[in-house]
Amino acid sequence: MKVWRVVAGVLALGFVAAGVTPAWACACGGYLPDAESRARAYGENALVQYDDGTEQITLSMAINGSSKKAAWIMPVPAAAKVELGETGLFNRLDRMTRPKVVVRKTYWPFRDLGVMGSGPDSAGAPRAGAGVNVRQEMQLGPFSVARLEGTSGTAVTDWLGTNGYVVPSGLAENLTPYLTEKWEIVAVKLAPKQAGESMSGATPPLRLTFASDRIVYPMRLSKGAISEQTVTVYVAAAHRVDATKLPDADVKPELLYAGRVEDHVLTAPADYLTAYSVTYRDPSRITDDFTFERAASDEEFQRIEYVTRNDGFWSTIGVLAGGVLLLGAGAAVIARILVRRSSTDRA
Template identity: 80%
Template sequence: MKLWRVIAGVLAAGFVAAGVTPAWACACGGYLPDGQSKARVYGENALVQYSGGTEQITLSMAVRGTSKKAAWIMPVPAAAKVELGDDELFSRLERLTRPKRVVKKTYWPFRDLGIMGSGRGDSAGAPTAPGAGVNVKQQMLLGPFAVTRLGGSSGTAVTDWLRTNGYVVPATLAANLTPYLTEKWEIVAVKLAPRSDGESLSGSTPPLRLTFASDRIVYPMRLSKGATTTQTVTVYVAAEHRVDATKVPYAGVQPELLFAGPVEDEALAKPAAFLTAYTATYREPSRITDDFTFERAANDDAYQRVVYVTQNDGLWSTIAVLFGGLLLLGAGAAVLARVLVKRAAR
């Protein structure tokens, strides 16, 4: 077994203790290692599947450093079923949506001189006991995690409960939770519960899957406004049709379309097998004010990025090309000479 890759699971909130600055991580919530570590979350991948009023979010985060304690918080609009996901999911999605590779020929000695095209790749595309004001709905052990589903009357009530139950709570969490609780969303809190001493969190986290009812396609982002470092999020949306991002976390950062098209993958059951992928980087997470929401696009036009790669064809190919060019020039010169002779003879 890959030494508890599962331990690298879905996690949340910020650094405290010993004056460590909170490093809010994913678009969905926050990441909080123990106060002795310097682990940071710098990005995440999420698959959002939607069909018939049911949404499923599968999430994995990218972590630098190691931590022996961690926790994660995820707001969802309705009661959620929580499960561990497929470790290989995002590797497959990356392969399905990667750019098409187009080779451009170049000939020695013209390589990288700008005569036959640049050698650089250019991208283009065609189109535990609850406190006051907290309702503990469910508690469970899931792999190495202790998972709790919470409802709450206020952000302060929920953060008090989290603090009482061993979570490290950054100062901004209560205020950032308040909009979700006002809208009657549920909070899923996940805490590392290792089965043996010495287990720690590092690397890319294995996915956690949450399934819940929703009348729209939404990916929660508002908690990320507490982040202090640049965050990159890639969201894959699997639905019956191509989708547009109709709301974005911060209007100053428009997500980049990576891919759109029908795909075949064991995790994407029909009819929700049309995949649309977006990515966005937030260098100033404090400007985030909203969640991602997606709606059906005007059409199902496919889109795939293209990367052009220059390939040198070698010395003999170059000689052949030069020789052919010389023959063409000679033939052209002969034709021109005959024309001039005829004109001079008139």
């Protein structure tokens, strides 16, 4: 049985606020804060697991600012089971794929004294209403979850608006392709534990499990974003993987990492992690979702971050002094040899 796991982390998401033109769409769904806040989701992490026709996506959003309530939506190809996920996963994945740091030394004698101007250099690596069927409603920790089927994008957004969701312009149009393909819409409200509290930081992970005949990460809702969207995708599988279908065919993702890793979630055989990053400067060009397939080889790759470190004036003096001492010692040895030869010749 093949086991595939896909991990996706999505950055630079939009926000919706009263009187603000919404850059609401994120890579997998829309983040909708309450109308009185200017909080925004700046990071979204997702672990997607695929095993014999069953896909599982675990999501956690990072919130910049605070909001008394908020919501997000996500389309999935089939009826979803929704539950709380594991905490701490995404920090581990971030650490696994960081660049290897290589220190390059320099002994320029005056750099640290300010004689040459700038300090040490460093170089980084490349960088329920009509037309809506409410299938289930539940409470999971801080989440109120509704699973929706809809006959049209307008029917779904009307239901969302009636039930207290902020509905940005363009949402109905961007939901339509998913609803045409009979996808389910998962709508999630986030609320603090105590009345009057505000939410900030990372949300608890939420896990969605559903049937799928392919490994897919939904991206088409990002078409509604008006600011650039940066997406980082981690794929953990039995082998290295390629992104075989892209949201925007003209924008290629950058490879960040490829190699075997050790983690209690990413266990063998699905312990090969491949990471990509891509920025969509014109999200309106997004027309599809991400899909992933096995690559031609399992060649490993890791970014390298070069850091140039100057050992400074005194280190340079030490090197020079050491050199002088060595020269002096060498000269003394040569002098003794010459004296001995002179004495031998006189004898």
